[in-house]
Amino acid sequence: VLETEIPVFGICLGHQLLALASGAKTLKMGHGHHGANHPVQDIAKGTVMITSQNHGFAVDEATLPANVEVTHKSLFDGTLQGIRRTDKPAYSFQGHPEASPGPHDVAPLFDEFIRLMEARSA
Known part of the structure; x- marks a missing residue:
């Protein structure tokens, strides 16, 4: 899919798969995120959204390649919650x-x- 220009919006596991397909790595979280009311910040806008979460792995921000930018982070533990490809119409959200x-x-x-x-x- 990344070889095409078809838009991609990865959700939850799709977020992790987009990161992996882009060359990043994932890691097992000490404590996963489960349930509602998880505050997540939109990095560009500085706004906060309340989200539902259900995952035990996270994308390792330190492994993101240059063509992937961070779009969202958890306000609970700082884990990566959103990424965007800068060279493709593809982005994702962990929640x-x-x-x-x-x-x-x-x-x-x-x-x-x-x-x-x-x-x-x-």
């Missing part, structure tokens, strides 16, 4: 935005995917 724990907190994640799909079909 479960489809669970929608905050009223509209995660809507921008889906809006970005719609934008990428519309740009591809334009």
Whole structure:
């Protein structure tokens, strides 16, 4: 999929798979993230969203290649919660935005995917 220009939005395991496919590594967390009400910061905007989480592994930020940027981090433990490829229409989020724990907190994640799909079909 990364060899194409098809937009990719990885969620949870998809986040870890995008990182691995990009050359990064994952690591087993001492304490996984499970349940709702996990605060995650959007690095570029400085805003915080409340998310649902269910994972025991995290992407190792120190192993990210130059073409992957950090987009989101956990405010609980600083673990990586989002990445974006700078050379492909691909990004990912560790939590479960489809669970929608905050009223509209995660809507921008889906809006970005719609934008990428519309740009591809334009």
